[in-house]
Amino acid sequence: MKNISEVLHDVRTIGIAGHIRPDGDCVGSCMALYLYLKKNYPDIQTDIYLEEPRPVFAYIEGIHEIKTETEGEKEYDLFITCDVSAKDRIAVAAEYFETAKETVCIDHHVSNRGFAWINHVMGDVSSASEVLYGLLDADKIDRSIAVAIYTGIIHDTGVFQYSSTSPETMRIAGELMKTGFDFNKVIEKSFYEKTYIQNQVMGRVLAESIMLQDGKCIVGYLRRKDMIFYGVEGKDLEGIVSQLRLTKGVEVAIFLYEIKTQVFKVSMRSNGNVDVSKIAVYFGGGGHTRAAGCDLQGSMYDVVNNITAEIERQMPMEQE
Numbered sequence: 001m002k003n004i005s006e007v008l009h010d011v012r013t014i015g016i017a018g019h020i021r022p023d024g025d026c027v028g029s030c031m032a033l034y035l036y037l038k039k040n041y042p043d044i045q046t047d048i049y050l051e052e053p054r055p056v057f058a059y060i061e062g063i064h065e066i067k068t069e070t071e072g073e074k075e076y077d078l079f080i081t082c083d084v085s086a087k088d089r090i091a092v093a094a095e096y097f098e099t100a101k102e103t104v105c106i107d108h109h110v111s112n113r114g115f116a117w118i119n120h121v122m123g124d125v126s127s128a129s130e131v132l133y134g135l136l137d138a139d140k141i142d143r144s145i146a147v148a149i150y151t152g153i154i155h156d157t158g159v160f161q162y163s164s165t166s167p168e169t170m171r172i173a174g175e176l177m178k179t180g181f182d183f184n185k186v187i188e189k190s191f192y193e194k195t196y197i198q199n200q201v202m203g204r205v206l207a208e209s210i211m212l213q214d215g216k217c218i219v220g221y222l223r224r225k226d227m228i229f230y231g232v233e234g235k236d237l238e239g240i241v242s243q244l245r246l247t248k249g250v251e252v253a254i255f256l257y258e259i260k261t262q263v264f265k266v267s268m269r270s271n272g273n274v275d276v277s278k279i280a281v282y283f284g285g286g287g288h289t290r291a292a293g294c295d296l297q298g299s300m301y302d303v304v305n306n307i308t309a310e311i312e313r314q315m316p317m318e319q320e
């Protein structure tokens, strides 16, 4: 696919969905596609399905038009997923993906094996938002569409920091910037700003973190009872694993929290020598070389032991 217009012939209805527990790239890419289609193809009825995005994304135009539930049986002419690495990760509207006449997947996960009719997957691109940008006509991207794409890019690149940031990423960011939005505010409000409670929880996780494998692996964790104590959910914990990774000497950071009793959501970040997507896939999850995740059952000790054993197998030997 070169341009999204290629799949819009004779299409009257489109559904869009992202992945469960939506992050900035998921919200940004889905909202950008939604706004682009609504503004440039007003004759097509376009709907967007996502789990409730975090309130920090309230500045994205049209965010309140998101449907967080399905509405009975429907058959879309076209259903498009953005930032979804596998079919079982589609949030809210998986049933409409099944019933749709045609399906398209726009993504950037190396673990994506292609589950749609057309799979536009570019594993080396920073974000699904950047992949999406490549499918749009630049002159049809207005300020509000630019804000959504920019949001996705800054979230998946850690504000142009991670190695997935390419010269092309920077060129696109520059083009988006020309539409004249307050990029400084977008970065600060959606990426860096934390609530007081979020900072407290991060502080606690950092304080209780443990170093393994001669300081090359760091593990942070949060138990269910502590999440209840602070009144936080998974989506309040973004950024913790990235902070753990910044510990000097660390190759791999792991952060796990208990989504329900004895079920842990595991996030992994790597400095590049260990491919954490391989470990995530091994445990039934997915992701990228340097950022991946999976859900695991068992006691916290079992989960940590199982994950760290796999990491140790990949950890490069110390040079003699």
Ligand code: AMP
Pocket: 019, 085, 089, 109, 266, 267, 268, 284, 285, 286, 287, 288, 291, 292, 293, 294, 295
């Ligand atoms: P996270 O650690 O949740 O920020 O996720 C890092 C990357 O791994 C993201 O690109 C996710 O889409 C992917 N990922 C996380 N958890 C899973 C999972 N259970 N299954 C597949 N991919 C996942």
Ligand code: MN
Pocket: 019, 023, 025, 026, 083
């Ligand atoms: Mn994502």
Ligand code: MN
Pocket: 025, 026, 083, 108, 126, 127, 128, 156
């Ligand atoms: Mn992404």
